[in-house]
Amino acid sequence: MKALCWYGTKDVRIENVPDPQILNPRDVIIRTTLTAICGSDLHIYGGFIPTMERGDILGHEFMGEVVETGHENGLRKGDRVVVPFAIACGNCWFCKNGLTSACDNSNPNAELLEIKDGASGAGLFGYSRIYGGYAGGQAEYVRVPFGDVGPLKIPEGLSDEQVLFLSDIFPTGYMAAENCNIQGGDTVAVWGCGPVGQFAIRSAWLLGAGRVIAIDKYPERLDLARKGHAETINYEETDSVIGTLKEMTGGMGPDFCIDAVGMEAHGSFLAEAYDPHQAGHDAGNRPAHGASRRDPGLPQRWNGFHSRRLWRIH
Numbered sequence: 136m137k138a139l140c141w142y143g144t145k146d147v148r149i150e151n152v153p154d155p156q157i158l159n160p161r162d163v164i165i166r167t168t169l170t171a172i173c174g175s176d177l178h179i180y181g182g183f184i185p186t187m188e189r190g191d192i193l194g195h196e197f198m199g200e201v202v203e204t205g206h207e208n209g210l211r212k213g214d215r216v217v218v219p220f221a222i223a224c225g226n227c228w229f230c231k232n233g234l235t236s237a238c239d240n241s242n243p244n245a246e247l248l249e250i251k252d253g254a255s256g257a258g259l260f261g262y263s264r265i266y267g268g269y270a271g272g273q274a275e276y277v278r279v280p281f282g283d284v285g286p287l288k289i290p291e292g293l294s295d296e297q298v299l300f301l302s303d304i305f306p307t308g309y310m311a312a313e314n315c316n317i318q319g320g321d322t323v324a325v326w327g328c329g330p331v332g333q334f335a336i337r338s339a340w341l342l343g344a345g346r347v348i349a350i351d352k353y354p355e356r357l358d359l360a361r362k363g364h365a366e367t368i369n370y371e372e373t374d375s376v377i378g379t380l381k382e383m384t385g386g387m388g389p390d391f392c393i394d395a396v397g398m399e400a401h402g403s404f405l406a407e408a409y410d411p412h413q414a415g416h417d418a419g420n421r422p423a424h425g426a427s428r429r430d431p432g433l434p435q436r437w438n439g440f441h442s443r444r445l446w447r448i449h
């Protein structure tokens with residue numbers, strides 16, 4: 136089959152590779168009908184994720200048709216499914232408590248992830264050896280372990296395009312909004328209007344927001360945010376994002392802030408998005424173009440919103 140394989144930083148290639156095989160009774164093989172590129176694939180492409188090996192197959196957002204099943208499986212040949220990116224066994228404490236991305240059984244390299252992050256997590260498709268070394272879905276066929284747990288059967292009448300984003304970015308945006316615990320009428324500000332930000336905007340409405348304010352600089356993204364009924368701020372057209380937000384909300388600021396900017400956003404990413412004119416001097420730290428997520432000064436730029444809740448998604 137053909138698959139997109141990683142060969143090094145900024146070096147990915149379509150290669151012919153062996154077809155996947157059923158290895159365990161609960162496996163299924165899926166013929167991919169649609170797959171997506173995620174912002175998180177850029178972490179791998181840009182060389183930020185350790186333990187990738189040459190030839191590893193990328194992709195964790197995919198869907199397709201079941202073409203083969205192990206003998207212990209609730210799925211059947213011909214089922215159309217969309218596959219969540221985290222691999223979950225369904226039996227461990229975490230899975231039984233709805234915390235499937237922390238599954239205790241699906242990541243054979245959990246100790247490595249513990250070294251990196253301080254705690255282990257589930258295996259992920261197409262996402263390096265520390266996340267289990269599973270082949271990804273940017274390929275013609277994929278082996279999906281625990282096929283009876285993760286894959287969602289697609290009801291009749293829904294197209295691939297309508298359900299593909301259930302694999303990752305819709306739930307990601309939804310979870311950020313859900314974590315806000317929005318009470319009816321709250322104002323939610325969303326930094327970053329890429330795909331995940333767009334889903335966060337729409338999810339905030341679904342969960343009862345009274346206002347949604349979206350911040351970005353790209354006109355087409357801001358247009359799409361307005362189509363989702365958000366008010367918008369182009370941060371390149373204002374002296375102060377924070378000042379504008381306060382003006383728009385009677386001095387209060389938003390009730391909740393969602394950061395959907397992404398790890399490798401352009402320029403100094405988060406710092407500039409928050410407030411280009413304050414970044415770099417509020418906390419006496421480095422100029423904006425050296426800022427990073429671990430920059431100890433960064434939270435102080437969120438002045439005015441420090442008592443409220445901020446959720447980051449990437």
Ligand SMILES: [Zn+2]
Pocket residue numbers: 173174175176195196220303304
């Ligand atoms: Zn993703």
Ligand SMILES: [Zn+2]
Pocket residue numbers: 223224225226227228229230231237238239240241
């Ligand atoms: Zn589990």
